[in-house]
Structure formats: C-alpha cells, structure tokens
Amino acid sequence: MKKRVLLIHTGGTIGMRKTPNGYAPEQGFLKGILDDITKLYDPSMPDWELLELSPLLDSSNMTVLDWNRIGTIIEEHYEAFDGFVILHGTDTMAYTASALSFSLENLDKPVIITGSQIPLCEVRSDALDNLLTSIMIAAEGIVREVALFFNDKLMRGNRCTKLSTEDLDAFCSPNFPALAEVGTKIKYNEMIPQRISRKAFRVQPLERIPIGIIKVFPGIQFDLFEEIMTESLKGIVLETFGAGNIPGSVDAILPIIQKAYENGTVLVVCSQCIKGSVSLGTYETSSALKNAGAVCAYDMTTEAAVAKLYYLFSCGLDGKAVKKMMEADIAGELSI
Numbered sequence: 022m023k024k025r026v027l028l029i030h031t032g033g034t035i036g037m038r039k040t041p042n043g044y045a046p047e048q049g050f051l052k053g054i055l056d057d058i059t060k061l062y063d064p065s066m067p068d069w070e071l072l073e074l075s076p077l078l079d080s081s082n083m084t085v086l087d088w089n090r091i092g093t094i095i096e097e098h099y100e101a102f103d104g105f106v107i108l109h110g111t112d113t114m115a116y117t118a119s120a121l122s123f124s125l126e127n128l129d130k131p132v133i134i135t136g137s138q139i140p141l142c143e144v145r146s147d148a149l150d151n152l153l154t155s156i157m158i159a160a161e162g163i164v165r166e167v168a169l170f171f172n173d174k175l176m177r178g179n180r181c182t183k184l185s186t187e188d189l190d191a192f193c194s195p196n197f198p199a200l201a202e203v204g205t206k207i208k209y210n211e212m213i214p215q216r217i218s219r220k221a222f223r224v225q226p227l228e229r230i231p232i233g234i235i236k237v238f239p240g241i242q243f244d245l246f247e248e249i250m251t252e253s254l255k256g257i258v259l260e261t262f263g264a265g266n267i268p269g270s271v272d273a274i275l276p277i278i279q280k281a282y283e284n285g286t287v288l289v290v291c292s293q294c295i296k297g298s299v300s301l302g303t304y305e306t307s308s309a310l311k312n313a314g315a316v317c318a319y320d321m322t323t324e325a326a327v328a329k330l331y332y333l334f335s336c337g338l339d340g341k342a343v344k345k346m347m348e349a350d351i352a353g354e355l356s357i
C-alpha cells in the first residue's frame with residue numbers, strides 16, 4: 022500500500038507570486054503550479070494531498086493561533102496519513118517548528134516543515150527539491166518528530182534558526198547534529214534515537230501568553246524596561262552576550278530582576294551566540310542573574326525558548342513549575 026502524505030500549505034515564499042507590492046501568497050496559486058509538475062505524480066512518489074490554510078500567510082504574520090490551526094489539522098488527519106509536510110515561510114519557520122515540537126504531544130509520525138528562498142513559480146528555485154525530499158522523508162516515517170528540511174539537511178525543528186536572508190542554505194542547527202543529510206541518498210543519522218511514546222497523540226492548544234524578548238547591547242539602560250515588567254508579563258527571554266553575560270553593574274539589572282521576582286515573571290537567559298551554551302556564574306557579569314534565580318536556557322535557541330514559554334504556560338503550569346521545566350529537556354530542545 023502506498024504511503025500517504027498530507028501537505029499543509031500555510032503560505033510563505035514557496036507558494037507566493039509577484040505582486041506590485043512584492044511577493045505575496047495567493048489562495049489556490051500553489052495548487053495550480055503543483056498540478057503541472059509531473060514528478061510529483063511519478064509512481065515512485067507517495068500519494069499526497071494538499072490542504073491550504075485560509076488565509077495564507079507570510080510567516081511574519083503567524084501567531085500562536087495559527088500554530089493551533091496547524092495542530093488541529095494534523096490532529097484531524099492524524100490517522101489517515103503516514104506523515105505531514107508543512108509548507109511555511111522561512112521568516113518564522115524556526116518558531117513554528119519549535120512550537121509544534123511541544124504542542125504535538127506524543128507524536129509518532131513525521132511532521133516536516135519546509136519552504137524555500139525562491140518561489141516555486143520562478144524558473145530557478147530551491148522549492149521543488151525541498152518539497153520533493155520533504156514528501157519522501159514524511160512518507161518514510163524514520164524520523165517521527167517535528168523536523169525542518171531545507172537545502173538537503175533535515176534538522177530537529179526546535180534546534181533550528183534562520184541564518185540567511187539570501188543563501189539557499191538558509192537554516193542551521195548549531196547545537197544539534199542533522200537528523201539526516203541528503204545527497205544521492207537520504208542518510209539518516211542513526212546515532213540520534215527517536216523518542217518513543219506509548220501515550221496517545223494529542224495537541225496542546227497554545228494561548229496568547231504575554232511574553233517578551235530583551236536583547237542586551239553595550240550601553241543598555243535596563244531601567245527603561247522597568248515599565249514593561251508588569252504583573253501581566255509571564256515570561257521574558259533575555260538575549261545576553263556569550264555565556265549569559267549582561268553589561269553594566271549588578272545594580273543596573275537589579276530593578277528588573279526584583280520586579281520579575283515580585284510579579285512571578287519567568288526570566289530566561291539565552292545567548293546571542295548561535296553556538297554553545299549559557300553557563301550562569303562562569304563570569305561575574307552573569308552572577309547577578311544566577312543569584313536571582315533566572316532560568317538558564319543552556320543551548321536552547323531563542324525561538325525554542327519563546328515557544329516553550331508559550332507551551333508551558335498554556336499547559337496551566339504556575340511560574341515555579343515553568344521555571345523548572347524550562348531547564349529540563351522535554352522535546353529534545355536542549356542539552357544540559
């Protein structure tokens with residue numbers, strides 16, 4: 022029996038067309054192009070169906086609610102298909118991949134997110150290769166997690182980050198090896214075990230939890246951020262220098278830490294470096310964060326940290342439990 026793959030088109034460059042205002046998605050446009058690509062109907066290809074979200078989105082416009090829409094579609098079609106391919110814009114693809122890696126609980130089938138740097142409708146494009154190989158990987162069922170496929174690399178979804186606005190090699194997974202490399206063959210990395218869950222697949226709906234990101238820079242005046250540190254702010258990701266270091270004297274950040282503490286806001290420390298891990302207390306410049314009980318994100322990407330905050334709070338956990346889980350590996354997103 023032929024394997025069945027569901028393509029979920031959410032928007033993004035891959036299916037966009039040129040408009041007077043630049044590239045934009047258009048309902049039904051991608052389907053028209055796919056109909057003309059005979060390779061997609063080759064007998065060696067799995068059976069596939071296309072489902073298009075309405076409205077289609079440039080991924081810059083994606084919200085938590087759109088992640089839920091994707092989750093619901095997968096939930097509704099989970100039994101009928103062997104794997105899923107999500108066609109998505111590259112701008113926030115790493116956020117969506119991270120979010121789904123948490124919200125699709127006990128996933129036991131491949132969910133492959135892909136897109137392209139050049140639309141499929143253009144003469145020269147990276148879209149077809151990304152699409153064809155993603156469909157094959159989704160049908161093969163070897164990687165049963167949320168993964169991102171781009172430019173011949175299959176990467177764990179919650180480990181990815183967008184690297185380039187132009188290169189076809191647009192994504193990297195700086196702190197975790199590729200799940201598969203594609204050349205003349207699809208070579209899966211057998212050293213990476215797939216998590217096996219005996220529990221039933223379910224989708225945890227995500228809520229629009231108020232969270233924020235602060236990127237530190239030389240001369241940052243932390244006191245300017247005090248105003249946003251209200252009780253409604255559930256979590257804040259602090260993108261620090263190197264291994265978790267912040268500029269200024271300890272006194273500078275203290276009011277923020279104090280407010281976070283009083284309001285129960287979870288303070289998560291990520292690094293601006295894409296490679297390596299946060300290590301609070303290695304330098305004096307990170308000890309204030311460590312002493313204040315800030316959460317160490319280790320080698321988690323900012324994208325994964327943001328998605329994880331959404332997920333954990335959406336599960337109804339209180340601040341204390343969220344802090345604890347932020348430092349734990351729940352979907353392969355961090356190495357301690």
Ligand code: ASP
Nearest residue numbers: 033034079080110111112
């Ligand atoms: N702005 C586009 C998007 O993220 C970029 C892309 O797909 O490459 O939807």
